[in-house]
Amino acid sequence: MNNEAALPLECPIPISEYPRVTMAHGGGGRLMNDLVEGMMKKAFSNPALLAGHDGAVLDVPDGRQAFTTDSHVVTPIFFPGGDIGTLSVYGTVNDLAMCGARALWLSAGFIIEEGFPMEDLWKVVSSMAKAARKTGVEIVTGDTKVVDRGKGDGIYVNTAGIGVIREGVFVAPSMVRSGDAVVLSGDLGRHGVAIMAEREGIRFGTPVVSDLAPLGDVVLDLMNAGLEIHCMRDLTRGGLAGALNEIAGTADVTFSIEEELVKVTDAVAAACELLGFDPLYMPNEGRFVLVLPADEARKAVEVMRKHETCVYAGIIGRVSPREHVGVVMKSRIGSWRVVDMLSGEQLPRIC
Amino acid sequence: MNNEAALPLECPIPISEYPRVTMAHGGGGRLMNDLVEGMMKKAFSNPALLAGHDGAVLDVPDGRQAFTTDSHVVTPIFFPGGDIGTLSVYGTVNDLAMCGARALWLSAGFIIEEGFPMEDLWKVVSSMAKAARKTGVEIVTGDTKVVDRGKGDGIYVNTAGIGVIREGVFVAPSMVRSGDAVVLSGDLGRHGVAIMAEREGIRFGTPVVSDLAPLGDVVLDLMNAGLEIHCMRDLTRGGLAGALNEIAGTADVTFSIEEELVKVTDAVAAACELLGFDPLYMPNEGRFVLVLPADEARKAVEVMRKHETCVYAGIIGRVSPREHVGVVMKSRIGSWRVVDMLSGEQLPRIC
Numbered sequence: 001m002n003n004e005a006a007l008p009l010e011c012p013i014p015i016s017e018y019p020r021v022t023m024a025h026g027g028g029g030r031l032m033n034d035l036v037e038g039m040m041k042k043a044f045s046n047p048a049l050l051a052g053h054d055g056a057v058l059d060v061p062d063g064r065q066a067f068t069t070d071s072h073v074v075t076p077i078f079f080p081g082g083d084i085g086t087l088s089v090y091g092t093v094n095d096l097a098m099c100g101a102r103a104l105w106l107s108a109g110f111i112i113e114e115g116f117p118m119e120d121l122w123k124v125v126s127s128m129a130k131a132a133r134k135t136g137v138e139i140v141t142g143d144t145k146v147v148d149r150g151k152g153d154g155i156y157v158n159t160a161g162i163g164v165i166r167e168g169v170f171v172a173p174s175m176v177r178s179g180d181a182v183v184l185s186g187d188l189g190r191h192g193v194a195i196m197a198e199r200e201g202i203r204f205g206t207p208v209v210s211d212l213a214p215l216g217d218v219v220l221d222l223m224n225a226g227l228e229i230h231c232m233r234d235l236t237r238g239g240l241a242g243a244l245n246e247i248a249g250t251a252d253v254t255f256s257i258e259e260e261l262v263k264v265t266d267a268v269a270a271a272c273e274l275l276g277f278d279p280l281y282m283p284n285e286g287r288f289v290l291v292l293p294a295d296e297a298r299k300a301v302e303v304m305r306k307h308e309t310c311v312y313a314g315i316i317g318r319v320s321p322r323e324h325v326g327v328v329m330k331s332r333i334g335s336w337r338v339v340d341m342l343s344g345e346q347l348p349r350i351c
Numbered sequence: 352m353n354n355e356a357a358l359p360l361e362c363p364i365p366i367s368e369y370p371r372v373t374m375a376h377g378g379g380g381r382l383m384n385d386l387v388e389g390m391m392k393k394a395f396s397n398p399a400l401l402a403g404h405d406g407a408v409l410d411v412p413d414g415r416q417a418f419t420t421d422s423h424v425v426t427p428i429f430f431p432g433g434d435i436g437t438l439s440v441y442g443t444v445n446d447l448a449m450c451g452a453r454a455l456w457l458s459a460g461f462i463i464e465e466g467f468p469m470e471d472l473w474k475v476v477s478s479m480a481k482a483a484r485k486t487g488v489e490i491v492t493g494d495t496k497v498v499d500r501g502k503g504d505g506i507y508v509n510t511a512g513i514g515v516i517r518e519g520v521f522v523a524p525s526m527v528r529s530g531d532a533v534v535l536s537g538d539l540g541r542h543g544v545a546i547m548a549e550r551e552g553i554r555f556g557t558p559v560v561s562d563l564a565p566l567g568d569v570v571l572d573l574m575n576a577g578l579e580i581h582c583m584r585d586l587t588r589g590g591l592a593g594a595l596n597e598i599a600g601t602a603d604v605t606f607s608i609e610e611e612l613v614k615v616t617d618a619v620a621a622a623c624e625l626l627g628f629d630p631l632y633m634p635n636e637g638r639f640v641l642v643l644p645a646d647e648a649r650k651a652v653e654v655m656r657k658h659e660t661c662v663y664a665g666i667i668g669r670v671s672p673r674e675h676v677g678v679v680m681k682s683r684i685g686s687w688r689v690v691d692m693l694s695g696e697q698l699p700r701i702c
Contacts, residue, residue: 028588028634029693033597052524052601054449054584055419057516060411068406069458069511073496098405107420109509111462143509145424147700151504158460158494160420160511165408173403233405237379246384250403283379342380349498 006045007129011122012038021116026146039122040142043129044108048140056140058105061164066101068092069160071109075349077124077154080194081210084157085127087285087351090214091236092161093135097219098232098288100171101163103135108142108159113152124155135214137161169223173250175230180319181297182255183290185218185304186211186312187263188240189282193271195350202274206267213286213309222290225303231291236351238341239281241327243289245341248326255327257317257339280329281342283350291319357396358480362473363389372467377497390473391493394480395459399491407491409456412515417452419443420511422460426700428475428505431545432561435508436478438636438702441565442587443512444486448570449583449639451522452514454486459493459510464503475506486565488512520574524601526581531670532648533606534641536569536655537562537663538614539591540633543698544622553625557618564637564660573641576654582642587702589692590632592678594640596692599677606678608668608690631680632693634701642670 013035024031041049048056070091077084093103108128112121132139190211197208215234222229231251233243240262244255264272264279272279286309290300297315304313317329327339364386375382392400399407421442428435444454459479463472483490541562548559566585573580582602584594591613595606615623615630623630637660643651648666655664668680678690 023699024694026588027693027699028590028593030691031694032588033692052597053417054446055417055452055512055514057450057452057523058416058418060414060416062413063411065409065411066404066406067409067456067458067513068492069460069509070494071460071462071496071509073462073498095405099408101406101408105418107418107511109420109422109460109511111422111424111507141419143421145422145507145700147424147504147507150501153498153502156462156496156498156507158420158422158509158511160458160460160509161406162418162513163406172408237377237383239379242379246403340381341384342378343375343382348374348378349496 007126008042011119012042013118015118018118020118021112021114021121021146023114023146023148026144032144035144039125043125044139046138046140063167064165066096066099066163066165068095069158070095071156071158072351073156073349074351075153076198079198079210080207082212083124083127084155085124086131087212088157088159089128089131089135090212091285091351092159093137094215094234096161096163097215098234100169100223100229101165102220103137103161103163103216105162106132106137106139106159108139108157110144111152111156112146113154114146114149116154135216171229171232173231173247176247176251176253176291176319177230178253178319178321179294180230180291181294181315182257182317182319183297183300184262184314184316185288185310187265188284188287189264189268189272189279191285192282192347192350193268196275196347204267204271208267208271211284211286215286215288218304218307218310221303222300225299227292227296227300229290229292232288234288235284237283239283241280241339242341245326252322253319254323254325255317255319258330259332261314261316263312280339283347285351294318358477359393362470363393364469366469369469371469372463372465372472372497374465374497374499377495383495386495390476394476395490397489397491414518415516417447417450417514417516419446420509421446422507422509423702424507424700425702426504427549430549430561431558433563434475434478435506436475437482438563439508439510440479440482440486441563442636442702443510444488445566445585447512447514448566449585450516451520451574451580452516453571454488454512454514454567456513457483457488457490457510459490459508461495462503462507463497464505465497465500467505486567522580522583524582524598527598527602527604527642527670528581529604529670529672530645531581531642532645532666533608533668533670534648534651535613535665535667536639536661538616539635539638540615540619540623540630542636543633543701544619546701547626547698555618555622559618559622562635562637566637566639569655569658569661572654573651576650578643578647578651580641580643583639585639586635588634590634592631592690593692596677603673604670605674605676606668606670609681610683612665612667614663631690634698636702645669
């Protein structure tokens with residue numbers, strides 16, 4: 001299936017006529033119709049979308065499916081290593097992958113601020129189209145709203161996604177068992193640092209690029225390797241610390257990890273020190289933890305390292321029965337500390 | 352299934368401690384966790400949601416399904432006859448019904464402006480929970496983002512929905528045939544007038560209340576009656592004129608309707624005249640058109656009128672081969688006029 005050529009190179013809406021999105025582009029009239037037919041349908045072209053219905057009609061394979069949603073409010077919308085469009089597709093594809101599901105279909109809901117440059121809208125939409133093709137999903141239904149100037153921030157993008165789960169796969173926080181190993185898929189903190197640097201206009205000697213990446217393929221390989229995956233979780237808002245604490249809460253276990261085994265690049269470590277952030281809490285957009293029986297962990301790492309996004313994959317700790325707190329970490333000097341969930345947040349609007 | 356009692360009557364987040372939503376409520380830390388666990392999961396309680404996964408895992412019946420999404424940006428968020436919460440559930444349930452699907456599962460994506468009153472968030476969330484129970488859907492997955500003050504407008508709610516389509520049902524604009532009849536489910540314009548009146552502080556002698564209503568039950572009855580439904584479309588943004596023009600474009604036909612047969616209440620007619628609006632373009636949230644073979648139209652009207660939201664259901668016109676334009680209307684004095692799609696919009700942020 002190669003319909004890459006079908007994606008127009010330039011904005012298909014005449015920029016000279018409509019350089020900026022107007023309230024009428026969301027009003028249900030001809031301008032909205034032009035935007036949907038002329039831009040969205042050209043970019044996301046597929047039979048379900050082109051049917052022009054109130055929703056997409058889909059032929060569903062037998063079995064179980066996963067369903068998820070995320071609204072994306074990242075600022076700035078263009079950042080080193082990606083943009084809000086790519087993020088909105090990979091983010092939802094990754095959430096489905098974390099459920100052990102292969103993503104098939106996405107919805108796209110746009111909330112656009114009046115005055116948003118049409119050219120930027122096209123960039124976002126074509127990023128979404130490219131990301132969808134790369135991950136093998138179709139954007140089959142959508143919605144566009146325009147809000148008055150000052151009532152938004154350029155563009156917000158919601159995606160919801162449906163994926164299929166193959167027979168025999170039961171991946172969930174509740175499957176986590178004492179004695180399991182914890183595998184981390186790569187180095188931490190690049191997405192958060194890339195966004196903060198861009199937002200604050202900070203330049204580093206080595207530029208930090210977001211780790212934004214799709215995780216469907218590596219998860220598929222893990223499942224194909226016949227591994228008994230208990231739980232996976234991508235490390236977005238709240239970072240590694242947030243993800244492990246959430247799983248620990250649901251599974252009623254304690255995670256013990258070792259700082260020495262958690263990979264952070266020198267550039268990210270330096271930036272975090274400068275900005276006063278802890279990499280454990282930094283959001284990522286292409287990293288995940290995998291929890292599985294300890295005797296399968298080495299094999300999992302081997303499978304993961306074959307993927308470019310997982311070259312730093314490694315075992316970082318293990319699961320034990322619940323002991324008061326969710327996550328503890330052995331520092332480089334050998335002392336143990338509690339890794340709590342943050343009360344508030346380190347970084348607003350990171351995804 | 353009666354778990355109505357499980358919905359807390361009062362806001363389960365301590366208002367005295369957090370009277371307003373803070374950036375940290377969207378930050379991936381403990382406060383967000385408190386909001387999700389303490390409010391969302393209590394309101395929407397169901398096994399898929401409570402599993403605490405990155406997405407909901409669902410057992411899907413065999414066959415085809417419909418998938419749709421809508422972002423809701425209505426202002427004001429509380430209006431006569433409903434609020435943004437009820438609207439966001441019924442709107443998506445109705446879009447699924449229009450595909451001939453029975454809605455089963457919804458996602459909910461919140462974009463909340465920093466400073467939004469916690470009490471109002473609870474009102475919106477509990478409206479969603481009630482609307483979900485009333486329509487038999489479960490809100491199985493969700494996402495909460497908080498944006499800085501001045502970058503939103505209180506609250507925006509995206510819902511995406513999945514519904515199942517029974518064997519043998521093929522409802523789509525492309526099924527519309529010349530000779531078909533057009534049935535309108537009720538009087539036009541109440542939602543638009545109710546919102547505008549509230550927004551502009553206009554008081555009418557007879558208060559106009561939104562027609563907001565779920566359409567799943569009446570559609571189910573239509574299908575159970577064995578009618579050969581060709582197409583259905585709810586009359587939201589763009590109103591009756593927008594919906595018919597869209598279907599006409601996809602099906603390559605012309606609709607001829609009669610003004611005399613299109614029901615508009617006196618209160619709405621008066622308000623539209625005062626405000627300079629045309630009821631044909633006014634948005635509705637509980638009205639739809641049904642296109643089906645002419646000899647089945649009477650039976651359809653009979654079935655529809657048994658439902659409170661469809662007491663004014665009636666045949667308003669017919670379908671003929673395409674003749675230059677999408678929709679023509681015979682006026683009360685017998686002359687014909689073209690009913691075009693509006694270029695822009697009558698009413699911004701109506702849904």
